[in-house]
Amino acid sequence: ETQQTLMLNGMRDRVVVQVDGQMKTGRDVIIGALLGAEEFGFATAPLVVSGCIMMRVCHLDTCPVGVATQNPVLRQRFNGKAEYVVNFMEFIAQEVREYLAALGYRSIDEIVGRTELLDVNGAVEHWKARGLDLAPILEGPRFADDEPRRHARAQNHELEEHFDVQLLERAQDVVAHGGQITIELPVRNTARAVGTMLGHHVTKAHGEHGLPDGSIDVRLTGSAGQSFGAFMPSGITLRLEGDSNDYVGKGLSGGKIVVRPPRGSTFAASENVIAGNVIGYGATQGQMFLNGVVGERFLVRNSGATAVVEGVGDHALEYMTGGLAVILGATGRNLGAGMSGGQAYVYKLDTDLVNREAVASGELELGPLGSGDAEILRDLLEKHVAETDSTLARRLLDDFEAEVENFVRVLPRDYAAVLQTRQEAVTEGLDPDGDVVWKRILEVTGG
Template identity: 75%
Template structure:
């Protein structure tokens, strides 16, 4: 038991993390660790990250006694009401436990025994000697402070609790804090009332002189060095100064700027469209974030977001969405929340947000962890292949989080034919992040960008890919530092929102934003004061400041400056007492390269689009797509042919828009074994029939088309007992139908939001994170059915309760019901279609007496989804608008708000 309860005025408590790590590693070195369990009892444990690190460095159990006693005191003193002290403590324990589970899930760790002592952390600013002694094996690329500085700061903190002359019983006011929000007496923030005021004033009055005051306050961090780049100096005078009128124009530089991925839903319609309008005027790019875009915006060149994000949630990712993209961004991670999908509280999923994101009003949205089609580099390569066929003209980005090892991943995705690699820094989380996601995740973009640049150059691949960077960039100096480290394009999220009126209240996730930026509440949105002109001013000012730095550094263009890290110095780092131990050589120097080694993108990736199977389909169906009519084709297929139907679907969407072609316009029969992603993102009007079998991802992102998979007519085996298609079938489907005669693999219909599918058996994790649509499973199911399911309905034959997700049953989030009369008719219709399309003997047997067969089925649907549907139906029967304010209030009541 390692405890700090006995600390006094004379005895300062050792920081609990240092205490556990020191004992843990000492016991390992003396070969005694396996003989004992370690329990930590500490007063400095109050956040999820504290618990996670203690477990990660060897704690078997933790008693955060001061946090629990504080909660009891808050209740007993009347500051918190309506709850007992005991329940308050239970709630704290539950919150800390759920937080640790969330961290484990985004790290890909499923049991706490695997997380314990795993040291799945990276240190920033701790010396190698200190790490080797107390945190042995932890990565710390830059070095930094040691035990002496830690002891000094610990002593100062302890002194603040006691009078210098000795202990006193006098009570003193606690420090205000201010880690997450700026506080007058708290720690410094780069965005504070002074900088926010100057930035907003400058961009609203088009005063460049005031903008320069703002950037000077941010860049001149003085004693409070708050960023890694704040330690760098620019080595002017190394090259001859270039006259400012010979430097690249503002109009050219702004084309390298983009706004960050903030989804519609996390921020308001007004804020989202303001950013899009501004970037389209400038020739830069705005980003949808991970959540769809209204069709009227997709078709409006002024309001359309150029970058369409494809995240693990696939919210609103349709053929139409992808077709109207300039860039498609695959979200492996984001800076504020690496590995943790985006999330949107139920209270922000208003009806109009749900419609755009293909989900249910009043039901919270969360992306699943990326363990589906971006789990490995091979899966990611396939997804790049798929979305490039869904829009051959768009660049494909892969968004990575800055951390040790990012260089190897960047090299991998470059080999996988990504056109752009985005290095996302640890700062950020605008719009919907819970506070626990804003810190302790990822590293500064300076570290990740330098490693990415160096690794790509070492592997001879730097000229094949564009490197983009984002993460709380605020000034022209930030852009210059990023360019010198190898960045070619630059993303901004928080700063443009501040320009648009954000005052960093840090209540984004609560839907209470007082300035109408990060809310969907119509009353609060009415307060939004931002204009596209202000955002345009910001980016033009930024570009002008970049020009001035380029002139001073001796460059004619930003292109020339890319990769010249020799112009960065570390004088400020050496001079600062707390930074003197830092070794910035890995960032600023790295390996030596020949002068002619490419430092930036020069050649496009070769996606071999001309070799794709669909080219023959596009040629054969051109007349029907252009002028109407019908056509039937029959072709052989082999498993090297991937994403068949996807490029054809893109051509249909380009010409016919959101609704595609009339049903049955193009009917294609393929014979043989299909490769991955058969029919991915396929729109209405196309029917793909496969006689044979298929690999993974059949119907990924299906957008209205029909897919039929069945064995050959002369097959001698029982189809219902054999696997006919792979894993992750129908992932992220939004519309359309699938009829599969046979068994499929794991993760069937993950994040389905609108398609109907009939199948004769599934593996583990079926219907995971489903938000809409209909599934009929006629045969055996694997374990963990319905995990994270928040919408949609499933009719499952012979379902056993032990195969349903335990948590969903225990909490009552999933309902298991017998089929009603309306359900029986829906089942009958789908069985008839399944039999007609596939010749299924299982469907034929059930159709002989559907009423009796229905007793073998269980209806699975989420509780909140059922409540919302019933609420909307009742409102419609009363003549109310199902999307109106009164119905929204009812929805909030039935789902608990």
């Protein structure tokens, strides 16, 4: 269907089509190519070759053969080698060559989209499939026969026209030699991944730790497109007066993102959407201050970033493994599904909206903030006011001693046990990542 749709729209030669899903043999590769694929994704088979026995406990950190775990005791059981995967793929390649030779061709490129080479009689004549008409799949629309069947044109990403080009021109001296610069520009929602290319050059010049905080301060007005501030390293601050699309702060790697309504706006920011879905997806480090409500899947797979927001949609904090979320308003349903690390402070949390399985099993602890949590919350609220001029955060600070009682701390049980065990180890002068501490962690978590 993908092949036919691309051919119908005159786009087949502009893209490379990749197929995956239960690819295990050279025969699978050949069939995929004949149906229109040029690239082939192998996942499960190489994983098994590496030693995986499909226990399906990857998310529990209890993999018995040491493939999917950070536990050093279990990791010692891993006996896979890269050579095993190389050997497997060479067997796949050899089988592909044999099939190509049998068909009379020398390369995969020569057979891409050649559906006429597929023999379907054996399947159609089987009693279970008798009468099945495969013509729509194999032949497709007749009027697209003259269209190319494989990739032929290189894609032009038009990087020379990317929004970040002007940021790089102005910040090139800071990127090269350090210092500080403030850049003010308008932005439109056609500008995607603003700050990402700039971040690439910062990382390339200074390594994974980037520049000192505040080195490059970018102040934008308008509406930003998707992936605003994606993968941005330390040293870059993006401030946006307006709103943004999905994926703000995707993969954030140390930078700071501030999104607030335009100055002088008359609507209540805490009741209006400021950014789209999947904010902070896979973030590892950095800060986000969002003066408004965001969409679904807020901070999915966050592992280290801190974010303050005034309301979220469904499935917030899904698969979160680290970091801190402060939610000052309402949440959608299914909060904390698969959350195994990090923590959140949520104002007047409706516990019925938290993932039921996690609550019923005790995997998530819902309780009041401790004294240390309260100080962290106060500090973040003050920063939120300073960065976004949030009316809601200012109101909470005005009566903080009373309002802090309305916050609920969401904390994964095992994560809390691990933090406590590691802190005790540090107090005792032990290596928090050593075998002794890991054995203690296994005891307290039951893992």
